[in-house]
Amino acid sequence: MSEKRIGIVGGGAWGTALAIQAVRAGADARMLLRDGDLAARMNETRENDLYLPGIALPAGLSASLNAPDVLAADFVLLVTPAQFLRDSLKTLAPHWQPGIPAVICAKGIEKKTGALMETVVREELGDVPVAVLSGPTFAQEVANGLPAALTLACRDRELGKKLVEQIGTSSFRPYYSSDVTGVEVAGAIKNVLAIASGVVAGMQLGDNARAALVTRGLAEMSRLAIATGGRAETLMGLAGLGDLMLTCTGTLSRNYTFGVALGQGQSAADILSSRRSVTEGVHTAASVTAVAEKYGVEMPICNAVNQVANHHAPLRETIDALLNRPFRDELEARL
Numbered sequence: 105m106s107e108k109r110i111g112i113v114g115g116g117a118w119g120t121a122l123a124i125q126a127v128r129a130g131a132d133a134r135m136l137l138r139d140g141d142l143a144a145r146m147n148e149t150r151e152n153d154l155y156l157p158g159i160a161l162p163a164g165l166s167a168s169l170n171a172p173d174v175l176a177a178d179f180v181l182l183v184t185p186a187q188f189l190r191d192s193l194k195t196l197a198p199h200w201q202p203g204i205p206a207v208i209c210a211k212g213i214e215k216k217t218g219a220l221m222e223t224v225v226r227e228e229l230g231d232v233p234v235a236v237l238s239g240p241t242f243a244q245e246v247a248n249g250l251p252a253a254l255t256l257a258c259r260d261r262e263l264g265k266k267l268v269e270q271i272g273t274s275s276f277r278p279y280y281s282s283d284v285t286g287v288e289v290a291g292a293i294k295n296v297l298a299i300a301s302g303v304v305a306g307m308q309l310g311d312n313a314r315a316a317l318v319t320r321g322l323a324e325m326s327r328l329a330i331a332t333g334g335r336a337e338t339l340m341g342l343a344g345l346g347d348l349m350l351t352c353t354g355t356l357s358r359n360y361t362f363g364v365a366l367g368q369g370q371s372a373a374d375i376l377s378s379r380r381s382v383t384e385g386v387h388t389a390a391s392v393t394a395v396a397e398k399y400g401v402e403m404p405i406c407n408a409v410n411q412v413a414n415h416h417a418p419l420r421e422t423i424d425a426l427l428n429r430p431f432r433d434e435l436e437a438r439l
């Protein structure tokens with residue numbers, strides 16, 4: 105058993121992949137699940153057959169329902185989907201040890217409050233050290249040990265660097281950033297843009313259209329990140345451009361494939377009811393519309409995704425409205 109202990113809250117694909125990575129980084133990885141049957145199966149069959157089938161779980165990884173045991177760790181990765189994080193933290197708060205860092209791994213904006221996950225953590229756990237782990241990383245590839253790089257953001261530079269050393273390996277390379285807000289906004293918005301990119305593919309609008317969409321989407325993401333206190337450079341990094349490249353093209357992406365299916369004519373409700381796994385961009389599309397309005401930021405692509413994904417807007421007319429917006433000066437329209 106290792107002396108280093110990493111707690112992981114959430115038994116989905118990403119929580120499981122991060123737990124495997126934690127073992128690779130030399131830690132004892134303890135996962136906290138809600139589903140007792142799944143936890144028992146994971147410990148016995150050494151596979152997460154619901155969320156990451158076909159991947160062997162290493163010795164050193166265990167799953168349980170025992171919050172105090174999982175939280176007795178050097179730091180805890182929070183991998184509950186964004187819309188469920190607050191409720192999950194309410195049950196964890198009584199067991200959280202003072203000073204144990206919380207590392208946010210979910211990518212989204214809370215629908216009912218418009219809050220980023222850092223705010224949710226602070227409201228529910230109080231004054232704990234907080235970091236954010238984000239960037240272009242499909243769970244299956246990380247679980248298989250394929251190379252990846254990502255961003256670990258933390259306002260406390262010393263702690264951030266320490267976390268990088270504790271979770272990083274040669275195939276999982278976190279780059280430190282102090283821009284927590286920029287990294288969070290990037291990770292949340294790329295999911296919405298990935299849906300839009302999937303729609304472009306599903307409707308066979310062409311590669312030119314996808315390049316235009318991703319680039320103008322990056323401008324929207326940058327505007328919101330800066331308005332909320334993030335830094336422009338962050339959007340050009342792994343959590344911004346890097347994750348946009350991955351999620352707006354990669355067929356392993358739930359958000360992208362949701363968009364493709366929408367573009368091919370399926371309804372949002374049918375697509376969502378056919379999947380067990382989370383499609384964060386659908387929820388964040390709703391949150392971001394309200395947040396953008398609050399900050400006076402123009403986000404036409406994200407608004408269009410919200411309309412088609414959450415409000416039954418017809419695709420063809422929604423796309424026509426985007427294409428018929430007034431021509432603009434590119435640099436002025438960037439920021």
Ligand SMILES: NC(=O)c1ccc[n+]([C@@H]2O[C@H](COP(=O)([O-])OP(=O)(O)OC[C@H]3O[C@@H](n4cnc5c(N)ncnc54)[C@H](O)[C@@H]3O)[C@@H](O)[C@H]2O)c1
Nearest residue numbers: 115116117118119155185186188210211242243381382384
């Ligand atoms: N899968 C990836 O490749 C990946 C990579 C990076 C970041 N992320 C982010 O990680 C987060 C988790 O994604 P995932 O891929 O592990 O999810 P998943 O779809 O694999 O699993 C869904 C998880 O949500 C949990 N859940 C369902 N209903 C819940 C409820 N009411 N309350 C609490 N938990 C509930 C399930 O138990 C399960 O653990 C998301 O924010 C996602 O954007 C995922």
Ligand SMILES: O=P(O)(O)OC[C@H](O)CO
Nearest residue numbers: 239240241242357358359
């Ligand atoms: O499958 P998605 O669309 O949730 O994307 C997973 C990761 O966020 C990619 O970085």
